[in-house]
Structures are given as structure tokens and as C-alpha cells.
Amino acid sequence: MNDPVDITKGVPTQIKNVTLIEKRRRQIIEAAVHLFIEKGFHKTTTRQIAAGAGLASGSMYEYVESKEDILYLVCVAIHDEMEKSINEVLEKAGQSTHVLEDVIREYFMVCHRMSDHILLIYQEAKSLPDQWRRRVLENEVRITGIFGDYIRNLIRAGLLPALDDGIVDMVAHNITVMGHMWTFRRWALGNRYTIEDYTAVQTEFIKGILKK
Amino acid sequence: MNDPVDITKGVPTQIKNVTLIEKRRRQIIEAAVHLFIEKGFHKTTTRQIAAGAGLASGSMYEYVESKEDILYLVCVAIHDEMEKSINEVLEKAGQSTHVLEDVIREYFMVCHRMSDHILLIYQEAKSLPDQWRRRVLENEVRITGIFGDYIRNLIRAGLLPALDDGIVDMVAHNITVMGHMWTFRRWALGNRYTIEDYTAVQTEFIKGILKK
DNA sequence: AAATTTTGACCGGTCGCTCGGTCGTTTTTT
DNA sequence: AAAAAACGACCGAGCGACCGGTCAAAATTT
Numbered sequence: 001m002n003d004p005v006d007i008t009k010g011v012p013t014q015i016k017n018v019t020l021i022e023k024r025r026r027q028i029i030e031a032a033v034h035l036f037i038e039k040g041f042h043k044t045t046t047r048q049i050a051a052g053a054g055l056a057s058g059s060m061y062e063y064v065e066s067k068e069d070i071l072y073l074v075c076v077a078i079h080d081e082m083e084k085s086i087n088e089v090l091e092k093a094g095q096s097t098h099v100l101e102d103v104i105r106e107y108f109m110v111c112h113r114m115s116d117h118i119l120l121i122y123q124e125a126k127s128l129p130d131q132w133r134r135r136v137l138e139n140e141v142r143i144t145g146i147f148g149d150y151i152r153n154l155i156r157a158g159l160l161p162a163l164d165d166g167i168v169d170m171v172a173h174n175i176t177v178m179g180h181m182w183t184f185r186r187w188a189l190g191n192r193y194t195i196e197d198y199t200a201v202q203t204e205f206i207k208g209i210l211k212k
Numbered sequence: 213m214n215d216p217v218d219i220t221k222g223v224p225t226q227i228k229n230v231t232l233i234e235k236r237r238r239q240i241i242e243a244a245v246h247l248f249i250e251k252g253f254h255k256t257t258t259r260q261i262a263a264g265a266g267l268a269s270g271s272m273y274e275y276v277e278s279k280e281d282i283l284y285l286v287c288v289a290i291h292d293e294m295e296k297s298i299n300e301v302l303e304k305a306g307q308s309t310h311v312l313e314d315v316i317r318e319y320f321m322v323c324h325r326m327s328d329h330i331l332l333i334y335q336e337a338k339s340l341p342d343q344w345r346r347r348v349l350e351n352e353v354r355i356t357g358i359f360g361d362y363i364r365n366l367i368r369a370g371l372l373p374a375l376d377d378g379i380v381d382m383v384a385h386n387i388t389v390m391g392h393m394w395t396f397r398r399w400a401l402g403n404r405y406t407i408e409d410y411t412a413v414q415t416e417f418i419k420g421i422l423k424k
Numbered sequence: 425a426a427a428t429t430t431t432g433a434c435c436g437g438t439c440g441c442t443c444g445g446t447c448g449t450t451t452t453t454t
Numbered sequence: 455a456a457a458a459a460a461c462g463a464c465c466g467a468g469c470g471a472c473c474g475g476t477c478a479a480a481a482t483t484t
Contacts, residue, residue, distance in 0.1 A: 006439090013465070014462090014463095015462080016462070017462085017463080018462090020463080040338055042254035042255075043254075045438085045439065046439075046440060046441080047439080050483070053464090054468060055464080056464060056465045057440090057441085057465090058441085058442075058443080058465055058466060058467095059465065059466095061440090061441065061442080061466050062462095062463070062464080066315075066440085066441085067439095067440065067441090076474090081439080083345075088281065095461070101342070115465070122334060122335070122337055122396070123334070123335055124335075126252055126335055127252065136233075137399050138218070139398070141400055144400070166405070166409075166413070167413065167481095169404065170410075170413050170414070173393070173397060173400070173401065174390075174417070177389065177393050177397070178386075181385070181389050184334070186386060187349050188352070188353055188356070188385070190347070192378065192381065193378070194380075196357065197378075198382075201378070201379065201382050202382070202386075203376065205382075205386070205417075205420075205421050207418075208420045208421055209417045209420055226429095227428085227429075228427090228428070228429090229428080229429085233455080234431085247451070256472075257472085257473065257474080258474060258475080259473080260475090266430060266433095267430080268430060268431045269431090269432070269473085269474090269475085270430070270432065270433095270476075270477080271429075271430050271432095273474090273476080274429075274430080274474065277475095278475085279473095279475090325430060366455070
């Protein structure tokens with residue numbers, strides 16, 4: 001709480017050396033992400049994660065208190081990267097003419113790139129301890145909020161017709177979920193559409209909503 | 213394959229008495245659904261399921277070959293009930309004037325009622341053996357197909373403007389997922405909207421797509 | 425009494441996590 | 455600067471609990 005940025009993300013550790021914590025946890029997260037995607041959280045053993053991270057199982061537990069801690073760190077890392085990517089998209093979009101279309105397309109491409117990671121959160125978030133699942137859902141809300149705020153900016157700039165906050169937020173949710181949808185329905189959508197097709201059609205739908 | 217309806221759903225059993233299979237499996241499914249919803253598939257033990265079903269652990273394994281079998285039976289039961297409910301809705305809708313709105317509203321209410329069950333499939337389908345996960349996804353495709361066929365009927369009847377098959381199927385996916393979305397984003401949507409609000413707004417969005 | 429169904433103790437194995445101990449490095453003392 | 459002490463990251467064998475699944479025997483049905 002004293003630190004402006006809590007490097008431990010609220011996950012206790014026994015290690016004193018702060019840069020070492022960062023380094024080792026990166027290794028742990030890296031290994032865990034791949035294993036969780038491949039076999040799921042419950043079928044991955046802590047020994048496998050430790051081995052993948054290049055640590056002895058005992059050492060890993062100096063950086064983390066439980067297997068659930070690792071899942072939480074993984075979820076946070078995924079959301080961090082998603083948020084970073086989306087914010088990069090928004091900055092680029094500032095200069096564009098077809099602003100909203102561009103943002104949606106780029107966001108969908110982020111989802112496309114991070115398919116497995118998004119899926120992982122859908123499937124395993126339930127396994128998190130209450131307190132941490134709540135934090136993960138807060139992250140999800142924040143990401144959706146980015147789209148809501150962005151649309152409100154466009155409205156304020158006169159680039160979109162005025163709309164209720166309730167409507168705007170629902171559109172934001174729809175955009176977010178349509179991105180996710182490409183990841184969790186790939187088995188059906190991927191047979192009929194490319195990501196570009198998918199993006200084109202869904203973008204038209206969303207624009208239709210906002211033009212009303 | 214000889215039977216017109218395969219009572220075993222392709223899951224082997226050692227019991228000869230067919231009505232007994234149905235009865236006991238209903239007990240097993242009933243118990244498993246509640247436990248899986250509460251604690252997830254992996255944290256539920258086969259002993260708990262057996263106890264919940266009122267069977268000895270050994271007896272349960274006469275009706276099922278593995279824990280995964282139970283998960284599969286649960287998924288099939290959920291999809292059966294969803295499909296049954298949706299088909300009931302479609303029959304009722306036949307006489308209605310605002311046909312599509314009614315179908316969407318009723319479908320969303322089905323999702324609302326079966327929230328936990330839909331969520332369960334999202335979270336645990338990955339734990340199914342390949343062959344059965346494929347079957348579960350086929351069920352999901354079939355349910356989405358119902359909406360696609362229905363919209364095509366409305367178009368043929370002149371109640372909706374003509375649209376590409378590619379567009380219609382995407383709308384069908386959107387309707388399906390918007391129903392699911394209410395279940396897996398309840399933690400965010402439930403704070404701002406009632407199911408009725410949600411239905412009203414999303415229905416307008418879908419109608420907007422189809423009127424273009 | 426033969427066939428079918430049920431029982432629950434038991435088996436082999438796994439897993440998350442702990443803990444006593446090692447060893448290279450840093451700090452303190454002499 | 456050499457010796458001694460303290461530190462802390464790392465190791466991995468092992469603990470205790472648990473779990474999915476089996477099977478010989480008992481109970482029930484036909």
C-alpha cells in the first residue's frame with residue numbers, strides 16, 4: 001500500500017530481492033500459461049509448472065503461496081496485455097477517419113491473437129479464490145469501460161448521434177463479447193468465415209446500432 | 213445404432229434392465245449437475261456424486277464407465293432441455309404477430325432460467341474426451357441452426373427482407389451468444405439491467421440488423 | 425437357484441505443499 | 455585483508471490426504 005505500484009500484485013512471497021521476484025514470476029507465468037492452455041488448470045501439476053519455469057518445486061513456493069496464486073498471476077498478466085494492446089489501438093485510432101471501425105477491427109485482431117488466453121479466463125476464472133475472481137472480473141469491467149468511454153467521446157465530438165448511457169454501455173459489452181465470441185466459437189465460425197469476414201459483418205451490425 | 217433411440221447415449225453400462233438405466237442415470241445426472249455447478253467438475257468427487265444420487269460408489273460405476281461419462285451425460289441433458297424449451301417457444305410463436313421479438317424474448321428467458329447450466333458447459337466442456345466434446349459442440353451448432361432456419365422462414369414468408377445465408381447465420385450466432393452473454397456477464401449486466409431491460413435493448417439491436 | 429443388482433472396503437497412484445538442509449554471496453568482526 | 459557469521463535463494467525427498475476405479479461378497483429379483 002505504501003508502494004505506488006505493488007509489484008507483488010497482492011500475492012505474498014518469501015523472497016526479498018524485488019527484481020528477482022519479477023524475473024522468477026515471469027518464468028512461472030510463462031510456463032503456467034502454456035500448460036493451462038494445453039491441459040487446463042486442474043490437470044496441470046505444480047511440479048510441471050516449476051519444471052517449465054526452471055525451478056525446483058520448493059523454490060516456486062517461495063514466490064507464491066498456492067497453485068491458485070499462479071492462476072491469478074496468469075489472469076492478471078493476460079488482462080494486462082489485453083489492456084495494453086487495446087490502449088495502443090486507441091492511440092493509433094486518434095488520427096484515423098473511420099475511427100470506430102478501426103478500433104473494432106484492431107480489437108478483434110487482438111482477440112484473434114490472444115484466443116487461447118481469453119478462453120483460459122472464461123474456463124478457469126471459477127477456480128480462483130473469491131477475492132481474486134472478483135479482481136479478475138473488475139479487470140474485465142475496466143476493459144469494457146474503455147470502449148464505453150471511447151464511444152462517448154465520439155458522441156461528444158459529434159461523430160456519432162447522442163445515445164443513452166445505458167445503450168452505450170450495452171454496445172460496449174456487445175463489442176467486448178463479440179471479440180470473445182470469435183475465440184469461444186471458433187469451432188463453428190472458423191469454418192464459415194475468416195477473421196476479416198467476421199470483423200466486417202459484426203462491424204456493420206454495431207454501426208447499425210449506433211446510427212439509429 | 214440398431215435402436216431408433218439409443219437410450220445409453222453411447223455411454224456403455226453393465227446393467228441389463230433398460231428402465232433401471234434411465235432411472236439411475238437420472239439420479240446421477242441430477243446429483244452431478246448440482247455439484248458441478250457448485251464446485252466445478254474437478255473439485256467434485258465421484259463419491260459425492262454417488263452419495264447425492266443415493267448409490268454406493270461401486271454401483272454408480274455399473275451405469276457409467278468414468279467420471280467424464282457423467283460430465284457428458286450432464287451436458288447432453290442440459291442441451292436436451294434447452295432444445296426442448298426453444299422448440300416449445302417456436303411452436304407458440306407460430307401464431308404470434310411480433311414473431312421474432314417473441315422468440316428472442318422467450319429464448320433469453322430460457323437462458324435466464326438455465327444460467328448456471330449454460331455456464332457449466334462453457335467452463336467444463338474442455339474436460340470432455342475429444343469424441344464427446346465434439347458431440348456437445350454439434351449440439352450447440354444445432355441449437356444455433358434453429359434460429360437460422362427460423363429467420364429464413366420469416367424471410368421466405370416476406371416478414372423480413374431478403375438476406376445472405378452468411379448474414380443470417382451470423383445473426384443466429386449473435387442471438388445465441390447474446391442469450392449466453394446474460395449468463396456469463398451477469399456479474400456486470402445484472403447490476404445495471406433487469407433481464408427485461410436487457411432483452412428489450414438487445415432485441416432492438418437485432419431487429420436493426422435485420423431491417424437493413 | 426440362477427441371474428442381476430448393490431455394496432463398500434480396498435488398491436495403486438497422484439498431488440499440493442512442507443521442511444531440513446546446502447551453498448554461494450554479502451556483511452561484520454578481528 | 456583474512457576469518458567468521460549471517461543471509462537468503464534454492465533444492466528435492468517425503469508427508470499426508472485424497473481420489474478414481476475395482477472386486478469379492480451380499481442382497482435382491484426373477
